[in-house]
Amino acid sequence: MSQYRAIGFDLDGTLVDSVPDIHAATNVALAGLGLDSVSEAQVRGWIGNGVPMLLTRALTAQTGEPPSEALLVQARGLFDPAYHADLCSHGSLYPNVAETLKQLQQQGYSMAVITNKPEAFVEPILTHFGIAQYFSLVIGGDTLAKAKPDPMPIEHCMARFGVSTVDFLMVGDSKNDILAAQAAGCASLGLTYGYNYGEDIALSNPTFVASDIQQIFDFIAQAE
Numbered sequence: 001m002s003q004y005r006a007i008g009f010d011l012d013g014t015l016v017d018s019v020p021d022i023h024a025a026t027n028v029a030l031a032g033l034g035l036d037s038v039s040e041a042q043v044r045g046w047i048g049n050g051v052p053m054l055l056t057r058a059l060t061a062q063t064g065e066p067p068s069e070a071l072l073v074q075a076r077g078l079f080d081p082a083y084h085a086d087l088c089s090h091g092s093l094y095p096n097v098a099e100t101l102k103q104l105q106q107q108g109y110s111m112a113v114i115t116n117k118p119e120a121f122v123e124p125i126l127t128h129f130g131i132a133q134y135f136s137l138v139i140g141g142d143t144l145a146k147a148k149p150d151p152m153p154i155e156h157c158m159a160r161f162g163v164s165t166v167d168f169l170m171v172g173d174s175k176n177d178i179l180a181a182q183a184a185g186c187a188s189l190g191l192t193y194g195y196n197y198g199e200d201i202a203l204s205n206p207t208f209v210a211s212d213i214q215q216i217f218d219f220i221a222q223a224e
């Protein structure tokens with residue numbers, strides 16, 4: 001094993017290309033409020049800070065002003081059942097994700113999902129794609145008091161795994177993942193294929209940058 005003992009994985013844009021399903025549920029919510037649909041490309045640029053922020057961004061785009069709390073609650077009441085009903089039918093695992101997780105587990109790493117997606121959606125998605133068994137801990141965007149880019153989810157995870165900052169590697173597609181890792185004082189691997197508000201992940205200065213999750217083996221070997 002390398003110097004790392006535990007690895008945190010972001011979900012959306014890192015393990016699963018979930019935009020098509022999130023896009024569909026967003027448009028169900030907007031239609032229920034009598035608002036026009038948004039495009040998949042728009043939704044791709046709004047993912048990263050959880051569902052409340054995604055809906056805030058969508059409602060702002062379609063009404064021209066930030067939504068009231070009441071409108072946001074209404075939108076969430078429409079989004080959640082629509083997304084729950086159809087979490088995975090259009091999405092897919094990114095290449096080499098299942099194989100990489102399997103190999104890392106065989107090598108003895110403790111692994112967690114650290115996502116800003118609401119916790120209730122996470123387990124069914126992991127199960128659908130056959131990767132739930134690789135994770136001994138799942139932290140959603142609403143599991144703790146603070147979400148990424150705050151370091152709290154990573155700190156919580158390190159405490160649960162009984163590892164220190166030098167033992168932990170955070171893998172993600174968004175600057176929120178990299179900022180959370182930097183704030184927690186641990187290493188990060190930034191993936192170039194996900195959703196990062198249209199920005200190059202390298203601009204956030206992750207410890208490593210990769211275009212395929214399988215490249216993680218190059219970096220953890222390097223760190224030995």
Ligand SMILES: O=C(O)COP(=O)(O)O
Nearest residue numbers: 011012048049050115116
């Ligand atoms: O739900 C989001 O906005 C982002 O989810 P992620 O943290 O798994 O990328």
Ligand SMILES: [Mg+2]
Nearest residue numbers: 010012013174
């Ligand atoms: Mg992500």
